Amino acid sequence: MNRSESSLSIHAIVSDFKEITKMRLSLSVVFSSLAGYLLGVTAVDYVTLILLALGGYFMVGASNAFNQIIEKDLDALMVRTRNRPIPAGRMTVSTAFWIAAIFTLLGIVILYTINKQTAMFGAISIFLYTCVYTPLKTKTPLAVFVGAIPGAIPFMLGWVAATDDFGIEPGTLFALQFFWQFPHFWAIGWFLFDDYEKAGFYMLPTGKQDKGTAVQTIMYTIWTILVSIIPVFGFTGALQLSVIGAIMVLLLGLWMLYFAVRLFNKMTEKAAKQLMLVSVSYISIVQLVYVVDKFIS
Numbered sequence: 633m634n635r636s637e638s639s640l641s642i643h644a645i646v647s648d649f650k651e652i653t654k655m656r657l658s659l660s661v662v663f664s665s666l667a668g669y670l671l672g673v674t675a676v677d678y679v680t681l682i683l684l685a686l687g688g689y690f691m692v693g694a695s696n697a698f699n700q701i702i703e704k705d706l707d708a709l710m711v712r713t714r715n716r717p718i719p720a721g722r723m724t725v726s727t728a729f730w731i732a733a734i735f736t737l738l739g740i741v742i743l744y745t746i747n748k749q750t751a752m753f754g755a756i757s758i759f760l761y762t763c764v765y766t767p768l769k770t771k772t773p774l775a776v777f778v779g780a781i782p783g784a785i786p787f788m789l790g791w792v793a794a795t796d797d798f799g800i801e802p803g804t805l806f807a808l809q810f811f812w813q814f815p816h817f818w819a820i821g822w823f824l825f826d827d828y829e830k831a832g833f834y835m836l837p838t839g840k841q842d843k844g845t846a847v848q849t850i851m852y853t854i855w856t857i858l859v860s861i862i863p864v865f866g867f868t869g870a871l872q873l874s875v876i877g878a879i880m881v882l883l884l885g886l887w888m889l890y891f892a893v894r895l896f897n898k899m900t901e902k903a904a905k906q907l908m909l910v911s912v913s914y915i916s917i918v919q920l921v922y923v924v925d926k927f928i929s
Contacts, residue, residue, distance in 0.1 A: 648717040652700060652728055653693030653735070660916070661786045662688045667919035668790025668805055671871060671926055683742050684750075684793050688786060690739030691754045695782070697732035698762040701725055706770070706831035712824065747796040753789050757782040770832045773839060776817050784810035787919065791871075801871035807859045809915065814852035815892055816911040818845060822895070822904035846896035849907070853892040857885030860918060877925030881918055888914045 665688040669681060700707065700718055708719035717723035736758060744751035761782040768775035787809045788802035795801075821828060821835030822845065828835055838844040863871050864878035873881065891907040 654696040658692040664786040672791035672794030687742035694735035819908035823901040874929040
């Protein structure tokens with residue numbers, strides 16, 4: 633094998649590794665955890681911050697690898713997933729399993745070194761995603777509800793890592809990311825409806841691209857907005873938000889609500905994709921606003 637072929641081989645291995653662990657998604661989850669940590673601390677411990685990032689990445693990467701093992705035959709049916717490492721034949725199930733198993737072990741051990749509660753919530757997250765959410769996706773649209781639980785854990789996990797305590801503060805962070813996931817995933821389910829249908833995934837609440845789904849998308853966007861501004865009223869303990877911060881968060885919510893209403897009016901895959909993209913930006917910017925607001929107010 634010459635140097636160029638070797639480089640291509642290494643690049644392919646790295647690319648498949650990133651794909652099996654869904655690196656971009658995993659990093660976005662780590663971002664949520666770090667934001668939660670910064671909201672919870674009085675003084676930043678950079679060792680804990682690094683451990684949280686590593687442990688969080690391993691846990692999410694493991695969940696994604698287990699998911700792709702379980703859904704390998706269904707992934708082969710869909711355009712967006714048929715080129716994943718396992719259905720494309722570039723990675724064996726055995727290799728993916730070892731990656732997932734090692735990542736699970738490393739993730740739990742690393743999070744445990746922070747504190748027991750952080751490790752517990754990390755383990756709950758991977759269990760629900762792998763053993764409950766994934767099998768339910770072909771059974772009922774309620775899978776999105778179940779999947780929203782592990783999906784909402786990272787933001788609050790950071791707070792628990794910082795304080796070793798679960799109370800109203802991490803509960804509020806959990807609720808914000810929990811409600812946000814419904815418009816986000818329903819938007820994905822809408823514009824990928826035909827592809828999902830090939831694999832028997834019915835992710836929309838009514839099972840169809842209809843007004844009922846669009847209305848529920850709007851309602852859960854409103855719930856997301858309401859939860860996001862609760863800290864300004866002083867009901868959430870140490871988790872607080874200034875008036876200016878609350879106005880910024882509210883405006884961001886209205887921005888997402890505009891695209892949810894637009895989906896209701898347009899009923900198109902393009903409108904759904906726009907909502908999905910806006911929702912991704914929304915949650916990241918809101919988390920940044922929370923953190924910046926804490927340190928400057």
